[in-house]
Amino acid sequence: MSDTYTGIEDDAMAGEVPLGRLPRVLQVLPALGAGGVERTAVDVAAGLVAAGVDAFVTSEGGRLVHDVERAGASHIVLPLATKNPFRMRRNVRRLREVICKHGIELVHARSRAPAWSALAAARAEGLPFVTTYAGTYNENFPGKRRYNAIMAAGDAVIANSHFIEQHVRERYPDAAGRLVTIPRGIDLHVFDPHNVSQERVIAVAKAWRLPDGPPVILMPGRLTRWKGQGFLVDALARMSRRDFVCFIVGDEQGRNKYRTELEEKISTAGLGGIVRIVGHCRDMAAAYMLADVVVAPSLEPEAFGRIPVEAQAMGRPVVATDHGGFRETLIPGETGLxxxxxxxxxxxxAIEDALRLDASARESLAPYARAHVAATWTVERMVASTLDVYRRLMAGR
Incomplete structure (x- = not known):
């Protein structure tokens, strides 16, 4: 998909808005777990540092704090995961203190609850405010759309896919002139089969106790019902073959009850020992190398969905559900189903079809799938486009 950027980004590319300098940016989010929102915050912080600008991220902490600091950015611990209105109000004061102490010039919010505090702090200090609209955000009770509207309230509103761009346009038409579409990107150096050593692949295989011989079905994604782990188990139980092993990879994030439910479903389906829940994996590139097919069976539309993109970069066939961001990143019948x-x-x-691909078909698919990803969904392109948004807001002050 070549038409990637819309809204104020197109105006700037046409020369209507001059580029300013890069500001000192504070990115605000609840925590730094292992999800796509968090990974994007790390990538943008690294891009700012590489451009010679101090970068700051504030959250309650998590796995990726180390990655922020390793990139040369600063992490500031604040209780930003709270949805308590009184604590959110106190967070306005805390964020203003951070802004003043570190000379912050632009605030970028990546999640709803902390965005409300971040907007108030940015406005009080007279700073540009950016949001990334990174989900469809449910509206299942009165007032929820108003709560979600904070993510369309930025001076620039970044949509992480064309699917989300359209979603924002439909729900918040007044945001159209501030909307920028910047698809999420992945690091093609990290997700490159040639850069993954055999030792790393063996280490993951040993940790998962991978048996010799059977093909591997891989489903990455945090353990939550809408990601479709149960849907996958039901599908595997319908398959005519049992000569495979399936690894469900992802952090349960405290959802112990759901994990127990999945384990019971696996056992009831007669898939014990065949389908395994293995938890978080820090070396997903090596994990993809073990896979014969990667499955992304989300029951609700993904805003972007980085799993199919990573899998294609690694030359693996993908089976995904036909909605949301997946429609933008897969070429049906060519790089996946x-x-x-x-x-x-x-x-x-579809999984059985993917498992039937012979060696020749897989070898032909790999470079084509990787080239497809490299054309649009790279971290370099995502970061450069985000930094341009920051520059243009500074130029327009």
């Missing part, structure tokens, strides 16, 4: 959400029979059939 799309199936209707919740259609157990279709998912089972």
């Amino acid at each position: 799309l199936v209707p959400p919740g259609d157990v029979a279709a998912l089972a059939a």
Whole structure:
């Protein structure tokens, strides 16, 4: 998809808005877990540092704090995961103190609850405010759309896919002139089969106790119902073959009850020992090298969905559900297969089709899939486009 950027980004590319200098940016989010929102914050912080600008990230902490600091950026611990209105109000004062202490010139919020505090702090200090609209955000009770509206309130509103761009335009038409579409990107150096040593692959195989011989089905994604782990188990139970092993990879994030439910479903389906829940994996590039097919069976539309992109970069065939961001990143019938959400029979059939690919077909797919990703979904392109948004807001002050 070549038409990637819209809104104020297109105006700037046309020369209507001059580029300013890069500001000192504070990125605000609840925590630094292992998700796509968090990974993007790390990548942008690293890009700012590489451009010679001090970068700051504030959250309650998490796995990726080390990555922020390793990139040369600063992490500031604040209680930003709270949704308590009184604590959110106190966070306004805390954020203003951070802004003043570190000479922050632009605030970028990546999640709803802390965004409310961040907007108030930015406005009080007279700073530009940027949001990244990175989800469809449910509206299942009164007032929820107003709560979600904070993510469309930025001086620039970044949509991380064309799917999200359209979602924002439909729900918040007044944000259209401030909307910029910048797809999420991945590091093609990290996700490169040639850069993954055999020792790393063996280490993951040993940790997962991978048996010799059977093909591997891989489903990465945090353990939450809408990601579709249960849907996948139902599909695997429908398959005519049992000569495979499936690894469900992802952090349960305290969802012990859901994990127990999944384990019971696996056992009831007669898939014990065949389908395994292995938790978080720090070396996903090596994990992809073990896979014969990667499955992304989300039941709800992904705003972007980095799993199919990473898998294609690693030359692996992908089976994903036909909605949301997945429609933008897969080429159906060429780099992967799309199936209707919740259609157990279709998912089972698609996985079996992918497992039947011979060595020649896989070898042909790999470079094509990687080139497809390299054309659009790189971290360098994402970071450069984000920094341009920062520059233009500074120029327009």
